[in-house]
Amino acid sequence: MNHIKLxxxxxxxxxxxxxxxxxxxxxxMTIAGLKEKLSVDYPNLKESMRSVLxxxxxxxxxxxxxxxxxxxxxxxxxxSGG
Amino acid sequence: MNHIKLxxxxxxxxxxxxxxxxxxxxxxMTIAGLKEKLSVDYPNLKESMRSVLxxxxxxxxxxxxxxxxxxxxxxxxxxSGG
Amino acid sequence: xxxxELPTIYSITESExxxxxxxxxxxLTSTGAAAIFTGMVRGVTTRGDAHETEYLEYESYxxxxxxxxxxxxxxxxxxxxxxxxxxxxxxxxxxxPKTPTVLIACTAAHRDTGVFDAARYxxxxxxxxxxxxxxxxxxxxxxxxxxxxxxxxxE
Amino acid sequence: xxxxELPTIYSITESExxxxxxxxxxxLTSTGAAAIFTGMVRGVTTRGDAHETEYLEYESYxxxxxxxxxxxxxxxxxxxxxxxxxxxxxxxxxxxPKTPTVLIACTAAHRDTGVFDAARYxxxxxxxxxxxxxxxxxxxxxxxxxxxxxxxxxE
Numbered sequence: 001m002n003h004i005k006l007x008x009x010x011x012x013x014x015x016x017x018x019x020x021x022x023x024x025x026x027x028x029m030t031i032a033g034l035k036e037k038l039s040v041d042y043p044n045l046k047e048s049m050r051s052v053l054x055x056x057x058x059x060x061x062x063x064x065x066x067x068x069x070x071x072x073x074x075x076x077x078x079x080s081g082g
Numbered sequence: 083m084n085h086i087k088l089x090x091x092x093x094x095x096x097x098x099x100x101x102x103x104x105x106x107x108x109x110x111m112t113i114a115g116l117k118e119k120l121s122v123d124y125p126n127l128k129e130s131m132r133s134v135l136x137x138x139x140x141x142x143x144x145x146x147x148x149x150x151x152x153x154x155x156x157x158x159x160x161x162s163g164g
Numbered sequence: 165x166x167x168x169e170l171p172t173i174y175s176i177t178e179s180e181x182x183x184x185x186x187x188x189x190x191x192l193t194s195t196g197a198a199a200i201f202t203g204m205v206r207g208v209t210t211r212g213d214a215h216e217t218e219y220l221e222y223e224s225y226x227x228x229x230x231x232x233x234x235x236x237x238x239x240x241x242x243x244x245x246x247x248x249x250x251x252x253x254x255x256x257x258x259x260x261p262k263t264p265t266v267l268i269a270c271t272a273a274h275r276d277t278g279v280f281d282a283a284r285y286x287x288x289x290x291x292x293x294x295x296x297x298x299x300x301x302x303x304x305x306x307x308x309x310x311x312x313x314x315x316x317x318x319e
Numbered sequence: 320x321x322x323x324e325l326p327t328i329y330s331i332t333e334s335e336x337x338x339x340x341x342x343x344x345x346x347l348t349s350t351g352a353a354a355i356f357t358g359m360v361r362g363v364t365t366r367g368d369a370h371e372t373e374y375l376e377y378e379s380y381x382x383x384x385x386x387x388x389x390x391x392x393x394x395x396x397x398x399x400x401x402x403x404x405x406x407x408x409x410x411x412x413x414x415x416p417k418t419p420t421v422l423i424a425c426t427a428a429h430r431d432t433g434v435f436d437a438a439r440y441x442x443x444x445x446x447x448x449x450x451x452x453x454x455x456x457x458x459x460x461x462x463x464x465x466x467x468x469x470x471x472x473x474e
């Protein structure tokens with residue numbers, strides 16, 4: 001199992017109800033697998049999982065990427081700064 | 083005769099040796115005529131008269147323009163601000 | 165001077181954006197031109213869904229945002245190698261109408277070197293890839309402003 | 320708001336150019352974007368006739384210069400009617416390397432409205448028609464900087 005930290009921002013944080021969480025996931029879990037797991041474990045997040053942007057260690061990450069041990073995972077909607 | 087005021091700037095002022103001068107000119111004198119007169123009266127200015135920019139009352143003026151009474155005439159090289 | 169020695173400022177801040185100070189920091193002795201973009205909070209928006217804004221509340225994933233701002237600066241230097249200094253600053257927190265919220269500034273020896281395009285590119289990219297979000301608070305309640313750019317692998 | 324009510328600043332000054340102050344003065348409650356150009360004295364020039372500069376001495380035909388700056392602002396408004404505020408400022412006197420000498424700033428509701436092009440147009444036109452000249456003082460003496468634009472009737 002890999003220990004990871006999740007950080008939620010903006011609408012995703014509002015739906016999650018927390019800013020961050022830590023969890024253990026299987027060592028071969030991909031971003032797609034992580035999204036699937038979160039949809040199941042946290043029904044509030046299910047709808048968000050379709051449009052969420054995901055990052056691994058502060059770089060954008062995509063469905064097929066495998067989540068490494070001790071990863072910092074960011075989850076947020078498309079950015080709207082400026 | 084028309085009374086006018088001449089203002090010199092940058093290289094033209096350096097050659098004229100003064101910042102301004104007042105003079106009386108014939109009522110029908112054009113910008114071209116004024117340049118000709120200055121070339122004759124002030125030999126230092128003769129060479130400058132070919133490339134000088136002339137203004138009448140703070141608007142760019144050209145050879146055929148007649149100089150009105152009480153005109154403020156500006157004389158200077160192409161601008162180089164910024 | 166190599167690119168790594170050229171002044172590059174990128175920061176997420178809660179403080180006022182000081183244009184004079186930032187400009188001075190990215191001005192070299194060889195600099196003759198600066199193009200600066202700033203964005204402000206609009207109190208009144210008329211284009212599209214017309215509405216009024218009391219204030220915006222900005223938040224950011226700060227360490228990633230600063231890394232992506234550096235990436236934006238690197239992309240600018242790759243596209244316009246003549247650029248001398250670059251500043252990329254995003255203010256966060258509660259920001260009221262007329263307040264500058266973001267600044268992109270690029271300097272170069274001369275103005276015909278792409279310095280305007282570089283600043284324009286910088287703000288466009290910031291709005292695509294730098295993780296900052298804003299919630300709009302107006303007379304009818306509050307709402308997150310929706311972005312629409314989906315970064316591609318490698319961005 | 321009619322054009323005559325929109326903020327338009329044009330001035331020849333011997334004082335420091337304060338970007339923060341000027342930006343604030345041309346920001347309306349509907350403003351969301353500003354493009355600002357500043358020019359600075361280069362201490363070192365490498366393009367063309369490479370040379371060093373100790374300082375520049377600027378002079379101006381002040382009342383005409385301010386009238387022509389207003390004309391530049393009017394031309395900007397005619398070409399980009401969405402522009403909200405405009406500032407055109409030229410500093411004169413003895414100015415040393417790294418010092419901002421000129422500023423053109425344009426504001427608009429959004430950044431995709433031509434606000435960058437408007438600022439670019441403003442500095443190009445200022446350098447064509449606003450009566451300001453500079454003398455360059457360097458290690459080898461002093462020399463007037465030569466302009467090359469000849470205004471046409473009506474300009």
